[in-house]
Amino acid sequence: MNLTLHVWRQKSASEDGRFVSYDAQGIDAHMSFLEMLDVVNENLETGGEEPIAFDHDCREGICGSCSMVINGRPHGPRKETTVCQLHMRHYEDGDEIWIEPWRASGFPVIRDLVVDRSSLDRIIASGGFISARTGSAPDANAIPVSKANADRSMDAAECIGCGACVAACPNASAMLFTAAKVAHLNLLPQGQPERTSRVLDMVLQMEAENFGSCTNHGACETACPKGISVDFIALLNRDYLVAAVGRSG
Amino acid sequence: MARTASGLETALERIPALREEFWENGKVVGGGSELNQVLERAGRIADFLELGELMCRDALAREESCGGHFREEHQTTDGEARRNDADFSHVSVWEYTAESAVPVEHREHLEFEYVTPSQRSYK
Numbered sequence: 001m002n003l004t005l006h007v008w009r010q011k012s013a014s015e016d017g018r019f020v021s022y023d024a025q026g027i028d029a030h031m032s033f034l035e036m037l038d039v040v041n042e043n044l045e046t047g048g049e050e051p052i053a054f055d056h057d058c059r060e061g062i063c064g065s066c067s068m069v070i071n072g073r074p075h076g077p078r079k080e081t082t083v084c085q086l087h088m089r090h091y092e093d094g095d096e097i098w099i100e101p102w103r104a105s106g107f108p109v110i111r112d113l114v115v116d117r118s119s120l121d122r123i124i125a126s127g128g129f130i131s132a133r134t135g136s137a138p139d140a141n142a143i144p145v146s147k148a149n150a151d152r153s154m155d156a157a158e159c160i161g162c163g164a165c166v167a168a169c170p171n172a173s174a175m176l177f178t179a180a181k182v183a184h185l186n187l188l189p190q191g192q193p194e195r196t197s198r199v200l201d202m203v204l205q206m207e208a209e210n211f212g213s214c215t216n217h218g219a220c221e222t223a224c225p226k227g228i229s230v231d232f233i234a235l236l237n238r239d240y241l242v243a244a245v246g247r248s249g
Numbered sequence: 250m251a252r253t254a255s256g257l258e259t260a261l262e263r264i265p266a267l268r269e270e271f272w273e274n275g276k277v278v279g280g281g282s283e284l285n286q287v288l289e290r291a292g293r294i295a296d297f298l299e300l301g302e303l304m305c306r307d308a309l310a311r312e313e314s315c316g317g318h319f320r321e322e323h324q325t326t327d328g329e330a331r332r333n334d335a336d337f338s339h340v341s342v343w344e345y346t347a348e349s350a351v352p353v354e355h356r357e358h359l360e361f362e363y364v365t366p367s368q369r370s371y372k
Contacts, residue, residue, distance in 0.1 A: 012283040045287065050279045053286050111284035 001027050001093035007052055008100045010109050029089040033076065034059060034066060036088055054113040061085040064160035068113050069100040074164035074223045082225040102163050104172035105210040117163050119209040120177060126205035127198035128181045130190050149187045156184035158226040168223030171212030176220040178206045179236035180228050186239055196243040203240055253321045257309040264302045271298060303343055310354060313337045334366055
């Protein structure tokens with residue numbers, strides 16, 4: 001199939017960006033979206049032009065590196081699918097595709113489709129861990145944990161930190177990400193000793209990173225390639241309230 | 250991934266030519282003052298050319314089969330790896346001296362005081 005791509009090109013953070021149109025010709029339906037861009041890039045490089053810069057790593061939907069907005073949707077049109085797992089059989093000959101980077105003040109553009117997501121790393125560094133020394137492996141079931149909490153924590157832990165939630169949100173809020181990272185630890189026994197400081201510190205860091213606030217749109221859950229639920233935002237809000245009241249009391 | 254002396258020697262003959270081709274004709278578009286993924290990939294190729302050559306050299310020097318290093322010339326009658334602890338019970342460390350010069354091998358001898366390494370059997 002032959003497609004027309006309109007891709008955001010931006011040489012660096014200090015220069016203006018703009019859309020540039022490209023013909024993607026002879027694209028195989030079995031290719032992934034990123035493989036399609038690889039083909040476009042190979043042609044650009046052969047012609048002496050600079051290829052489109054984009055992030056990728058595992059190319060199998062688990063690492064959280066790949067990040068592009070396709071026709072207005074982070075990771076493209078498929079539900080719970082990263083862009084590296086989006087295949088060209090979902091497109092037709094003659095289609096026009098708009099490709100942009102994640103748009104958020106908290107994710108400054110580095111080059112073309114590559115943005116700086118170290119803001120998410122700083123949120124993790126502020127509390128997304130437990131400080132207990134692990135020592136040697138305990139006997140199985142030495143620390144009782146309810147199946148419900150274990151399952152729910154696992155659901156939250158599926159977050160791959162890609163930032164699609166921020167890109168989808170009209171406010172560019174990072175609440176779904178922060179909520180997932182707080183929840184997966186706050187639901188487990190090992191996360192209890194630091195439950196209060198974790199939620200307060202991580203929310204504080206999130207607010208310092210130029211993200212917007214949550215006004216319950218829910219676009220985040222829809223865009224999330226792992227299907228993280230907005231219920232975790234409710235959990236975060238509850239934990240935050242309890243922590244904040246506890247601290248001042 | 251079996252290795253033979255002749256195969257390794259062939260590789261060692263060919264790699265310098267590949268490296269020269271890379272440095273002479275490799276094309277990198279763009280500059281170094283902004284993020285440049287083409288430059289990044291070129292840097293990796295430069296590293297892999299050096300590393301690949303060193304791996305061939307090391308594999309040629311180790312005339313036994315040991316772990317993931319399998320030399321077809323050194324196997325038991327039923328196709329298992331055959332180690333030579335008498336001559337190769339050491340770790341090799343290669344010292345870079347100059348570009349295109351053969352690196353210098355240093356050997357760190359392995360001493361086993363309480364356990365005698367023996368032939369592993371999967372039977």
